[in-house]
Amino acid sequence: MAIDQSQSYSIGVDLGGTNLRIAAYxxxxxxxxxxxxxxxxxxxxxxxxxxxCGAVFDLENRFSPRYRLTGIGVGTPGxxxxxxxxxxxxxxxxGWDGFELLKELETRLNQSVILESDANLAALAECVLGCGLxxxxxxxxxxxxxxGVGNGIILNGKIWDGAAGMGGEAGxxxxxxxxxxxxCGNDGCLEMYASATAVVRTANQRIAAGAAPLLAGQKWSARxxxxxxxxxxxxxKQIYTDAxxxxxxxxxxxxxxxxLPLYVVGGGLVQAWELLKPAIFEELNHRSYVYRLxxxxxxxxxxxxxGATHVLPAELGKDAGxxxxxxxxxxxxxxxxxPVEG
Amino acid sequence: MAIDQSQSYSIGVDLGGTNLRIAAYxxxxxxxxxxxxxxxxxxxxxxxxxxxCGAVFDLENRFSPRYRLTGIGVGTPGxxxxxxxxxxxxxxxxGWDGFELLKELETRLNQSVILESDANLAALAECVLGCGLxxxxxxxxxxxxxxGVGNGIILNGKIWDGAAGMGGEAGxxxxxxxxxxxxCGNDGCLEMYASATAVVRTANQRIAAGAAPLLAGQKWSARxxxxxxxxxxxxxKQIYTDAxxxxxxxxxxxxxxxxLPLYVVGGGLVQAWELLKPAIFEELNHRSYVYRLxxxxxxxxxxxxxGATHVLPAELGKDAGxxxxxxxxxxxxxxxxxPVEG
Numbered sequence: 185m186a187i188d189q190s191q192s193y194s195i196g197v198d199l200g201g202t203n204l205r206i207a208a209y210x211x212x213x214x215x216x217x218x219x220x221x222x223x224x225x226x227x228x229x230x231x232x233x234x235x236x237c238g239a240v241f242d243l244e245n246r247f248s249p250r251y252r253l254t255g256i257g258v259g260t261p262g263x264x265x266x267x268x269x270x271x272x273x274x275x276x277x278x279g280w281d282g283f284e285l286l287k288e289l290e291t292r293l294n295q296s297v298i299l300e301s302d303a304n305l306a307a308l309a310e311c312v313l314g315c316g317l318x319x320x321x322x323x324x325x326x327x328x329x330x331x332g333v334g335n336g337i338i339l340n341g342k343i344w345d346g347a348a349g350m351g352g353e354a355g356x357x358x359x360x361x362x363x364x365x366x367x368c369g370n371d372g373c374l375e376m377y378a379s380a381t382a383v384v385r386t387a388n389q390r391i392a393a394g395a396a397p398l399l400a401g402q403k404w405s406a407r408x409x410x411x412x413x414x415x416x417x418x419x420x421k422q423i424y425t426d427a428x429x430x431x432x433x434x435x436x437x438x439x440x441x442x443x444l445p446l447y448v449v450g451g452g453l454v455q456a457w458e459l460l461k462p463a464i465f466e467e468l469n470h471r472s473y474v475y476r477l478x479x480x481x482x483x484x485x486x487x488x489x490x491g492a493t494h495v496l497p498a499e500l501g502k503d504a505g506x507x508x509x510x511x512x513x514x515x516x517x518x519x520x521x522x523p524v525e526g
Numbered sequence: 527m528a529i530d531q532s533q534s535y536s537i538g539v540d541l542g543g544t545n546l547r548i549a550a551y552x553x554x555x556x557x558x559x560x561x562x563x564x565x566x567x568x569x570x571x572x573x574x575x576x577x578x579c580g581a582v583f584d585l586e587n588r589f590s591p592r593y594r595l596t597g598i599g600v601g602t603p604g605x606x607x608x609x610x611x612x613x614x615x616x617x618x619x620x621g622w623d624g625f626e627l628l629k630e631l632e633t634r635l636n637q638s639v640i641l642e643s644d645a646n647l648a649a650l651a652e653c654v655l656g657c658g659l660x661x662x663x664x665x666x667x668x669x670x671x672x673x674g675v676g677n678g679i680i681l682n683g684k685i686w687d688g689a690a691g692m693g694g695e696a697g698x699x700x701x702x703x704x705x706x707x708x709x710c711g712n713d714g715c716l717e718m719y720a721s722a723t724a725v726v727r728t729a730n731q732r733i734a735a736g737a738a739p740l741l742a743g744q745k746w747s748a749r750x751x752x753x754x755x756x757x758x759x760x761x762x763k764q765i766y767t768d769a770x771x772x773x774x775x776x777x778x779x780x781x782x783x784x785x786l787p788l789y790v791v792g793g794g795l796v797q798a799w800e801l802l803k804p805a806i807f808e809e810l811n812h813r814s815y816v817y818r819l820x821x822x823x824x825x826x827x828x829x830x831x832x833g834a835t836h837v838l839p840a841e842l843g844k845d846a847g848x849x850x851x852x853x854x855x856x857x858x859x860x861x862x863x864x865p866v867e868g
Contacts, residue, residue, distance in 0.1 A: 268829065369818070443693040478690050488609075
């Protein structure tokens with residue numbers, strides 16, 4: 185079968201602490217096929233890399249006869265050092281400290297790979313395929329509320345990697361200087377107040393302190409807490425309000441610092457967007473004069489819609505990171521084009 | 527006299543709440559001549575603009591016969607809306623709310639003007655002529671500790687204006703969520719802890735509360751407090767330590783968010799750099815794992831010096847804003863070249 189040179193495809197990999205997802209993608213058809221594997225951390229990092237590369241080869245065998253391979257994008261939990269592609273004590277990949285992930289992947293795949301941190305790729309996907317596309321905006325800051333709080337910044341359509349690949353770690357900006365101890369070493373990080381882990385920890389602490397009688401006697405997850413809050417449980421509602429407050433404080437600082445047109449809140453916890461929203465906007469209005477001047481409906485926004493500041497829940501859901509890995513080869517400036525034999 | 531077309535000059539204006547400075551500049555000779563005027567706020571904004579334009583015409587009459595005018599750069603206190611060039615209730619230019627500064631300047635000067643906020647121009651100057659030049663780095667974040675805390679962000683040699691000209695207002699990032707009320711409407715802004723105003727206010731509050739006996743019975747300025755601290759006054763030292771702590775908390779969030787190679791601390795208060803420094807670096811090391819991974823001497827920095835994070839006192843002193851206005855026409859992408867009659 186002849187290759188349709190007009191159709192390029194990419195392979196994207198979302199390497200998570202629990203799941204490993206590998207997909208083939210074209211800009212016209214989206215995800216052609218997705219392979220889902222468990223991340224076998226207990227088997228060691230080489231076993232995980234072998235699983236990953238095996239799935240990439242499977243997809244190449246399947247799709248390279250039909251389309252031209254543009255490149256391979258891989259998203260990994262951080263901290264990731266770029267351009268070296270080296271991991272530094274990643275909390276979600278225990279035992280991978282110092283691992284030369286990029287070198288290992290390129291050696292085994294025998295071709296170039298573009299590596300990025302997963303939160304940056306979720307932000308890229310929201311920019312190109314999600315909220316950014318909907319709003320016609322190509323710069324945004326995304327906070328991904330999951331086990332932790334990921335962050336990615338896209339400026340003029342490009343991921344802001346920073347000097348060493350560690351741009352977009354605002355999940356570890358200090359919200360409460362004397363607050364809860366974060367595994368990153370800091371006290372009072374945003375991540376300690378606005379992640380799924382954080383709302384469950386807060387619930388347990390309040391139950392233990394007798395401060396959340398409406399939650400007592402039950403084991404909670406972020407999801408069941410949100411359901412209880414939506415059903416009217418005032419103690420559950422308060423927990424989401426407090427998470428929204430921390431998010432609003434963090435977002436206000438980001439708005440004042442960056443004045444981007446779009447801030448996106450994603451990750452599992454955003455299913456509770458309606459619970460988080462009132463406190464987020466209360467804090468934004470209180471704490472960011474840049475927000476007040478540029479919020480939709482403000483004089484600045486009315487005069488110049490491109491100068492308006494939007495804060496929105498993510499559109500793409502849990503595929504954001506994988507989609508970001510897939511579109512990375514299409515958007516990267518300096519990507520190495522992979523030659524394809526006809 | 528024939529114009530030396532090989533020599534371009536610019537005119538830069540630093541419009542402050544107290545002083546108005548207008549200078550002619552070439553890249554080879556630096557500041558050719560500087561006109562210093564008081565900012566006659568009491569006479570009304572049109573009087574100030576007339577003073578400004580009069581000085582620009584003076585310099586043009588002097589230097590346009592000799593050099594080619596590249597453009598006119600003007601720095602103003604913010605909040606400044608761009609590209610409109612409109613002021614929004616600037617705290618240092620009382621009564622100028624809604625003033626169409628750019629339009630007024632261009633009409634009266636009958637030529638294009640490039641307008642920027644003063645803190646952004648100080649950052650540009652430090653990048654092109656100060657710390658950035660010394661370090662061979664073209665991206666930085668600068669905090670200017672003066673009456674307030676100004677901020678400017680330079681990415682790849684360009685000012686990051688943001689969507690509406692309000693990028694770089696990290697002086698109003700929240701440090702202590704329940705902290706001192708800021709005129710911007712927020713509580714606990716960096717500006718409320720790390721400005722010249724803030725250290726004097728803190729001293730007065732501690733004296734009144736009996737918490738700074740070594741300072742009692744005297745009227746203090748930021749300068750005399752620094753002198754007392756350098757001379758060993760423990761209460762004065764503590765005030766600068768606390769200011770450095772707030773700065774460190776703010777810088778740690780900026781490092782985690784932006785991962786820039788250079789953070790510059792400038793403004794009058796930086797004369798007390800040695801007093802601020804220990805707490806700044808203590809907080810950075812405690813609160814930013816990105817800083818710890820990339821600080822000079824870290825493995826990342828040793829492997830890749832371009833990935834290192836530097837935090838330095840400014841080099842340019844009080845001329846930074848004026849110099850930034852002067853170099854703006856040479857660095858702006860979209861500047862309108864001003865035609866010069868021969």
